[in-house]
Amino acid sequence: MRSRSHMRAIDTLRTALKAIIENERLTWPSKVVIEPPRDVTFGDLSVNAAMLLAREAKTPPRALAENFASKLMERCPDIAKASAAGPGFCNVTFTPEFWRTTVAEVEAAGDAYGTTSVGAHRRVLLEYVSANPTGPLHVGHGRGAAVGDSLARLLRMAGYTVDTEYYVNDAGRQMRLLGLSVWLRAKELCNLPVTWPAEGEYYKGDYIRDIAREMLAADPHLTDLPDAEGQERCYTTAMHKILDGIKSDLADFRVEHRLWFSEKTLVEGGAVDTAFAALSNAGHTYDKEHAFWFATEKLGDDKDRVLRKSDGSLTYFASDIAYHHDKFRRGYDWLIDVWGADHHGYVPRMRAAIAAMGKPQESFSVVLIQLVNLLREGKPVSMSTRAGTFETLSDVIKEVGTDAARFMFLSRKSDSPLDFDLDLVKQRTMDNPVYYVQYAHARICAVLRRAADRGISLPSLTPPALLSPLDTAEDMALLRKIAGFGDMLCAAAQSLGVHHVSHYLTELSGLLHSYYARHQVLQENDQPRSMARLALLRAVGQVLHNGLFVLGVSAPESM
């Protein structure tokens, strides 16, 4: 379903056209699309209604469109021009006065400009990053973090009530390996004999040795402990240290998680049994070959899945079901998970679990994050956690900065692979459009400062009369663009595609730079025009600011 537009122009046109169509005793087709045409010379908006209604009206689409066009002009004073075009489009141009009032809309709303209520306060739980606390975050996690955090901001702008959560996998094999790895390093540092497990059965990164060293410094007798107890202590300490590091990296990256949810606590609280009972009561489980199975195949999965293995232990899927069951119990209407794209094969079984809980399909969404190919001077940088030769998120932030890294992550569809070249991201070219957008904002601020120096002051709400000098094609282009900001945010929220926001900002910045080069904003001999343009620029600056906020990128006042 297409969401209803909030753009004032579209709203106005829809209302007028609806009345006309009803007057003709025709029915408003659900497939009506009102949108800006590809070519701006066609007008501000374009409607396909005549083509959809031709059959019912028994009139050629072109003639019907002409009829609609003339009625629109009679009926609606905001419409300056309406005409039939192409196979039966109806193209509409609004009056300049109509567009100018957009400035006041922006000024009145301020930081809230662009917010809508399509979300209707539905409660969303957005889970992202959730990396195992077995090592520092790397660049791939950074992409998921940027996308998740910006999605939260985006959905809030669209009127959803969003909680963000990090699921801490603090139970299971990975944690045992972490404890073992630190424990063995500690023994090694004390020159005790150590037999290393097979490759892949322990973590090798330098941070493991660092943690072992810190622990020994705090307690020189650490290695006197029996193996089991020592490993347990190492696991607990290491996990907390690593988690602290992750939290600090996320803070540096302007990424917020409001909730931190422990898998261990969940399991110990009996959530698995509760979830199992729910599935069993609905008749979705069975026992086979000493294992406990979940019949996911009937719910769209490739085959049924094991929940409790024949050795009595739980599968990862089991606790994940319990986790999602618990999310619903906490009252959320919509669960959004941000996962690495290598987990896409996991989606059908999770969907099956959601269905088995009796929840509608729309209540669960997965946003897949494709691989980040980290490059340096065009050459790939290896990123294996266990090999210990990865580039951490923290290193990348230090090198290129949070703004550039976030914008880069957010400027492409999250489910397609991304080449992240460290040298490129530091460059100030259009391969790296963050500067282009930030520069547009800084430029506007510079003009506003200059105006203030000259003693020109704008009212906080600009009266319409003051804006009448805005009459060029470039003025209209900017006004139309900022008028569409809220709709763009809605569309982006609906498709869970944050990249739409960065594309929009790049386009808006292009219009601004072009405008700036073409029209002198402050003119010594034309105070009224200066005021009007200043007000327009201030509004554009506000929109850039709001858009950058959604991306979690700063809007500098000077560069």
Add this chain to the structure above:
RNA sequence: GCGCUCGUAGCUCAGUUGGAUAGAGCGACAACCUCCUAAGUUGUAGGUCGCAGGUUCGAUUCCUGCCGGGCGCACCA
């Protein structure tokens, strides 16, 4: 082999859920600072939207089949 996904300008990618003559940046070439920030602007060149069918007023978009790349197919997490 099965499933998911992608294939759009030389390169990196958009394409608003089926609309009109398919866009942007980079790279190339050529113009713009006595003037509010040149991290900028303007212009030119560049395309069989992987291939072949189908659905309809209309397809880059939806369906089918091929070709090619990525990923996934555990009583792992």
